[in-house]
Amino acid sequence: MNMNLPFLAVLFLLSFVSPSFSVRCNPKDKEVLLQIKKDLGNPYHLASWDPNTDCCYWYVVKCDRKTNRINALTVFQANISGQIPAAVGDLPYLETLQFHHITNLTGTIQPTIAKLTNLKMLRLSFTNLTGPIPEFLSQLKNLTLLELNYSQLTGTIPPSLSQLPNVLAIHLDRNKLTGQIPESFGKFKGPNVPDLYLSHNSLTGKVPKSLGDLNFSTLDFSRNKLEGDVSFLFGKNKTIQIIDLSRNTLEFNLSKLEFPESLTSLDLNHNRIFGSLPQGLKDLELQYLNVSYNRLCGQIPQGGKLQSFDVYSYFHNKCLCGSPVPDCK
Template sequence: MEKAPFSLTLNLLILSLLLLLLNPTPCLSKCNSHDRKVLFEIKAALGNPYLLESWQNTTDCCTWYCVECGGPDDRIIALVLLKGEINAQIPPQVGDLPYLQTLTFHKLSNLTGTFPNALSKLTRLREVTFSWNNLTGPVPPFFGPMKNLFSLDLSFNQLTGSIPPELAYAPNLSGLRLDRNRLTGPIPESFGYFQQREFYLFLSHNQLSGPIPNSLRNADFTYIDLSRNQITGDAYMLFKPSGSLQIIDLSRNMFAFDLSNVTFTPNLTSIDLNHNKITGNLPVQLTTLNLQYINVSYNRLCGQIPVGGKLQSFSIYEYFHNKCLCGSPLPECK
């Protein structure tokens, strides 16, 4: 049998390659077909934004920008949308990604509306971030029963209403951010019963009011920020000599307690108590702390500022406008 000329064989090979390029076969995808369908629904609900341009039917959805696959079945475990031009609401279809562990919508300034109840189906969630958006309505209580939830950040939105006490029931929650919203009402009594040690809690820049709950004496915070609210009462219980507290900001509230009797944990590096109704004097123990910041201005403190440690390294602005506080860096005591 006569062999085909080499040039003919080469031409047939080139023709085959051209046909493949003109008629590509579907991409072999490891992404779950259900998840792929849901992602396309999410993309459409968000108005097909440029941020999701890589979400194309010709590519494996596990390689798409903003998503991550994981587990033995390559299910979608992360949906992370950052800094995109999106004019929409949170798509309820997000709740149809049952294996999600990380859910982030961050700095989407035109993301509006409320939290869809469909998110309550995502029982595997570990990290939830909806921050720096324009979300409105109440903080949803359905995050509370989520057993795997580790961190919840709903900061920098326009959320209103009271804080749901159910948030304290999440057994593995180690940090909660609700700061920079328009929340009203008191801090829930349940917030003294977070189950994880070394918890951080940010509630600043809201319109919270009422007395600080006594239950907070049971909590062990590493970082607590209650600043710029209208909270009243005795915040003495937040300072624990054997606790984990490193940073505390109670500024611009209406707290009233005697600072003289407070015993501080050695871990404390930052104390901001300005613009309250705090009385007493500054404890000498403050000279033993490795303070990076202190502000006790605009209170009702008296007596001499203890000499030593880092207390004299701060300016008069961290101490002034008190009843009769004196000594360096303020004028000498008379």
């Protein structure tokens, strides 16, 4: 009988139950993480960040299996106060950086984030971050998601964000942004056209016509102070699926617009849109529709999904009539 078998069995078990038995953590990364913890005031949320254990097994961090370098820092719903530590920029292999749902997180977007050239996801949301959206974000060429919503950011939207070649979605909604939507947002450099979420700000002026040159899937410009004609965002050959332009001061004739078959959600409520509802609307597989509080007139096209929406989707227009609102006279 092989007397070494029990010992080997114990070794095998230890490799599973004791992470520190086989150390993966890069010493430089551990040092940076401990500095981050210190800068955040040693919060209870990071209690597992014990210098005597392997940092690859700490809470809200992740190590790449090949390089053993920290590639994700995802702090969320934490009772943490203070600013984003400058040390986050010293995690060179970071692909995901998240500070989410931390209402006591203050200050500006940390400039050292510019060093994180491998970053694919930047999520700084539901915070009290202030100041402008920094220009340096356009240097993060690997970004696929930029999420800076539900904060207190001010100033204008940097036109340079259109230089992000791989971005799939940009969330800047629910801040205090001012100025116009950049003309460059109709000229994104990458192969993909990103979803744009700019709602609940104080954006003004006209939507740039350049946006009509791209095939967006989702546009949410609701609850701003936008004006003018945006009919160029629509068309039979577009790929738009969700468009929310509600609660602006947009003014254009809806009558002759054509809509793509892809459209599933259309919200135009609380604008100054006039004309009638196009017959083409009844041919769409709409899941949501709201054209209330405009200046529309004429009979609601009969058929398709249009009668499945309640009166609140249509009411408070100049003279819309027919089911589900009162009959035409």
